[in-house]
Amino acid sequence: MRNLSxxxxxxxxxxxxxxxxxxxxxxxxxxxxxxxxxxxxxxxFVGRLQAREDVVIQARVTSYMISRNFREGEFVEKGKLLYxxxxxxxxxxxARARADLAKARAAQANAMQNYNRGKExxxxxxxxxxxxxxxxxxxxxxxxxxxxxxxxxxxxxxxxSFTRIIAPISGRIGSTQHHPGDLIGPNTGALTTLVSIxxxxxxFQVPESVLVSSAVVRGVNEGGGEPTADELExxxxxxxxxxxxxxxxxxxxxxxxxxxxxxxxxxxxIPNPNGLLLPGQYVRVILEQTTxxxxxxxxxxxxxxxxxxxxxxxxxxNDTVQRRSVELGERRDDRVIVRxxxxxxxxxIVRGLQQVRPGQVVDYKALARD
Numbered sequence: 028m029r030n031l032s033x034x035x036x037x038x039x040x041x042x043x044x045x046x047x048x049x050x051x052x053x054x055x056x057x058x059x060x061x062x063x064x065x066x067x068x069x070x071x072f073v074g075r076l077q078a079r080e081d082v083v084i085q086a087r088v089t090s091y092m093i094s095r096n097f098r099e100g101e102f103v104e105k106g107k108l109l110y111x112x113x114x115x116x117x118x119x120x121x122a123r124a125r126a127d128l129a130k131a132r133a134a135q136a137n138a139m140q141n142y143n144r145g146k147e148x149x150x151x152x153x154x155x156x157x158x159x160x161x162x163x164x165x166x167x168x169x170x171x172x173x174x175x176x177x178x179x180x181x182x183x184x185x186x187x188s189f190t191r192i193i194a195p196i197s198g199r200i201g202s203t204q205h206h207p208g209d210l211i212g213p214n215t216g217a218l219t220t221l222v223s224i225x226x227x228x229x230x231f232q233v234p235e236s237v238l239v240s241s242a243v244v245r246g247v248n249e250g251g252g253e254p255t256a257d258e259l260e261x262x263x264x265x266x267x268x269x270x271x272x273x274x275x276x277x278x279x280x281x282x283x284x285x286x287x288x289x290x291x292x293x294x295x296x297i298p299n300p301n302g303l304l305l306p307g308q309y310v311r312v313i314l315e316q317t318t319x320x321x322x323x324x325x326x327x328x329x330x331x332x333x334x335x336x337x338x339x340x341x342x343x344x345n346d347t348v349q350r351r352s353v354e355l356g357e358r359r360d361d362r363v364i365v366r367x368x369x370x371x372x373x374x375x376i377v378r379g380l381q382q383v384r385p386g387q388v389v390d391y392k393a394l395a396r397d
Contacts, residue, residue: 053388066322067318089210090211105194196221196223229275231312260315264310377394
């Protein structure tokens with residue numbers, strides 16, 4: 028009986044060993060293809076707005092202020108009378124200078140008559156050479172007095188004109204600390220400031236790393252020349268995340284990178300007809316190339332990062348998973364530019380990434396589009 032039990036157990040064990048193990052289920056992943064698409068390269072920088080012209084208004088002569096002819100903070104046109112100073116003293120100086128000129132002209136006429144008379148008498152021996160030299164010197168001195176008197180008139184006229192302080196540019200005027208009745212002059216300091224508004228400048232710094240890698244900035248500097256208006260469009264994003272509606276152009280790029288900051292100074296010119304933008308305002312400066320270029324795009328969901336850098340998992344022609352290290356560029360919505368490491372049409376895994384490893388054979392299906 029015991030032998031029979033042992034025999035039955037052996038038969039059962041042999042039967043169990045003869046059965047094949049169940050097959051391992053194939054892992055299924057979802058893939059999406061890398062595509063070659065056109066796009067407009069762009070880069071974004073932090074910038075600050077500044078006036079194209081920023082003028083400090085000061086008095087050139089000393090006098091009492093008669094009137095102030097503007098409202099603080101308003102827009103004034105070039106040539107507008109801002110301040111008027113008491114002109115009495117400078118009108119008197121001009122009158123004196125004109126009187127001095129008349130006196131000098133009378134002296135000149137007398138000196139000329141004596142000189143001409145002397146020229147007639149000298150050949151006759153009626154006067155000596157020394158006397159003739161004195162007459163000549165008197166004539167020359169009278170001529171010099173005329174020039175000096177005319178210069179004094181010019182100076183007096185200029186000083187009188189300075190009693191009317193005129194706006195040198197069109198722009199928005201600032202506050203003033205001086206009022207009619209105040210004695211002001213060159214030592215008074217700034218009376219007010221005047222800044223141009225349209226167009227306005229956006230000043231920003233381009234880091235050296237961006238200068239090397241950015242397709243936008245790199246394209247501008249090809250050949251070492253300044254960018255033209257057709258190469259870039261400049262947009263501004265305001266602090267409330269709103270996009271300013273008008274587009275500007277690059278106005279200036281420095282010819283060297285700052286050793287202290289490692290950045291390249293750049294400046295854009297932005298239309299500002301309604302005065303919405305103000306000097307000192309911080310903005311995000313968006314540089315966008317006007318012409319389309321092509322680049323390989325991959326889904327952002329496919330990108331992973333480890334200690335070796337960014338990579339994607341690709342399913343090759345043999346349905347085998349491969350790791351590809353990639354160099355990434357700009358992100359556009361849910362896709363990212365792949366500068367190196369991936370070709371158009373290659374299938375990258377976007378779902379099931381945690382279930383697979385390089386070298387593994389997988390089953391896959393394409394990502395369903397909405």
